[in-house]
Amino acid sequence: MAGMIITVLGARGTIGSRLADQLEERAHDVRRVSRRSGVDARTGVGLREALRGADVAVDCLNHMALRAATAEDFFRGTAQHVVRSARSEGVRRLVCVSIAGAADPAVNRLLGYYRGKAAQEQVYSTSREAVTIVRSTQWYELMDDVLRRASIGPVSVLPTMTVAALSADRAARHIADEIDASVEDLQDRTLTLRGPQTATIREIARTILAARGSIGGRRPRALVQLPYLGQGIAGGGLVPADGIVDDLTLEDWLAAGPSS
Numbered sequence: 001m002a003g004m005i006i007t008v009l010g011a012r013g014t015i016g017s018r019l020a021d022q023l024e025e026r027a028h029d030v031r032r033v034s035r036r037s038g039v040d041a042r043t044g045v046g047l048r049e050a051l052r053g054a055d056v057a058v059d060c061l062n063h064m065a066l067r068a069a070t071a072e073d074f075f076r077g078t079a080q081h082v083v084r085s086a087r088s089e090g091v092r093r094l095v096c097v098s099i100a101g102a103a104d105p106a107v108n109r110l111l112g113y114y115r116g117k118a119a120q121e122q123v124y125s126t127s128r129e130a131v132t133i134v135r136s137t138q139w140y141e142l143m144d145d146v147l148r149r150a151s152i153g154p155v156s157v158l159p160t161m162t163v164a165a166l167s168a169d170r171a172a173r174h175i176a177d178e179i180d181a182s183v184e185d186l187q188d189r190t191l192t193l194r195g196p197q198t199a200t201i202r203e204i205a206r207t208i209l210a211a212r213g214s215i216g217g218r219r220p221r222a223l224v225q226l227p228y229l230g231q232g233i234a235g236g237g238l239v240p241a242d243g244i245v246d247d248l249t250l251e252d253w254l255a256a257g258p259s260s
C-alpha cells in the first residue's frame with residue numbers, strides 16, 4: 001500500500017538509512033528519526049510528535065553495549081517508550097528489527113548485547129499492539145565493526161561465530177516488503193531473514209580481505225578464532241532454520257561494490 005506515513009527510528013544507522021531509502025522509493029512518506037533529528041527514544045523526548053499520524057513505526061535503534069545491564073536498559077527502555085507513544089498516537093503496526101537467535105538463552109549467555117535484544121523483543125511481543133519482529137542474521141556490513149573491535153595491531157582475535165549473513169540493502173528490501181504486506185493485518189508476525197551461505201565470520205573476513213585488502217580500516221595478517229562468546233554462537237545458534245533465504249552471495253556483494 002503506497003502513501004503510508006512511516007516513522008523510521010534510528011534512520012541514520014546501517015539498516016535504518018537503507019530502509020528509509022527503500023520506503024521512499026515505494027512512495028511512502030518517511031519520517032527519519034534519531035537523536036540528530038531531536039528525538040531521543042531513551043528519554044522519550046520528541047517521540048510522540050514523531051509518531052503522530054504515522055501508520056507504521058520501525059525500531060532500527062541501536063546502542064552497542066557489551067554489558068547485559070547496559071544493553072537491557074537501553075533496548076527495554078527505548079522499546080517501552082516507543083510502544084507507549086505509538087499506542088497513544090494510534091500507530092497501526094510496530095516493526096522491531098532484531099537478530100535471529102539473540103533471544104535464545106543458549107546463545108546470549110555470554111553476550112550482554114544479545115540479552116538486550118531479548119529484552120527488546122519481549123517488550124514488543126507482549127505489548128498487545130500489532131507487531132512484526134524481524135529476526136535477521138548478521139549483515140555483511142557488520143564485519144567492519146567486528147574487525148575494528150577484535151584487532152590488536154596485525155592480529156584479529158575473532159569469536160568463533162557461525163552465521164548465514166546477508167547484505168543490509170537486501171535486508172532493508174525484505175523489511176520494506178513486510179511493511180507493505182502487513183499494515184492491514186491485525187496479527188503479530190515474524191519475518192526471519194538469512195543469506196545463502198553458512199560460514200564462520202573468520203571465513204567471511206578472509207573472503208573480504210582477499211577481495212578488498214582491508215576491513216573497517218584494518219589489514220590483519222593473522223585471523224585467529226576462539227569460542228569466547230560460547231558454544232551457542234560458535235555452533236550455529238544464530239543461523240535460522242527457516243525464513244526467507246536471500247540469494248545475494250558474499251562474492252556477488254563484493255563484486256557489486258560497497259553498497260549492494
Ligand SMILES: NC(=O)c1ccc[n+]([C@@H]2O[C@H](COP(=O)([O-])OP(=O)(O)OC[C@H]3O[C@@H](n4cnc5c(N)ncnc54)[C@H](OP(=O)(O)O)[C@@H]3O)[C@@H](O)[C@H]2O)c1
Pocket residue numbers: 009010011012013014015016033034035036037039040041042043059060061062063097098099100117136137138139140142
Ligand atoms: N548489524 C547486524 O548485522 C544486525 C543484524 C540484525 C539485526 N540488527 C539490529 O538492527 C538494529 C539497527 O542496527 P544498526 O547496525 O543499523 O544500528 P546503527 O548503525 O548503530 O544505528 C543506530 C541508530 O540509532 C540511533 N539512536 C541511537 N540511540 C538513540 C536514541 N536514544 N534515540 C534516538 N535514536 C537513537 C542512531 O542515531 P543518532 O546517533 O543520531 O541518535 C542511529 O540512527 C539493531 O537493533 C541491531 O541489533 C543488526
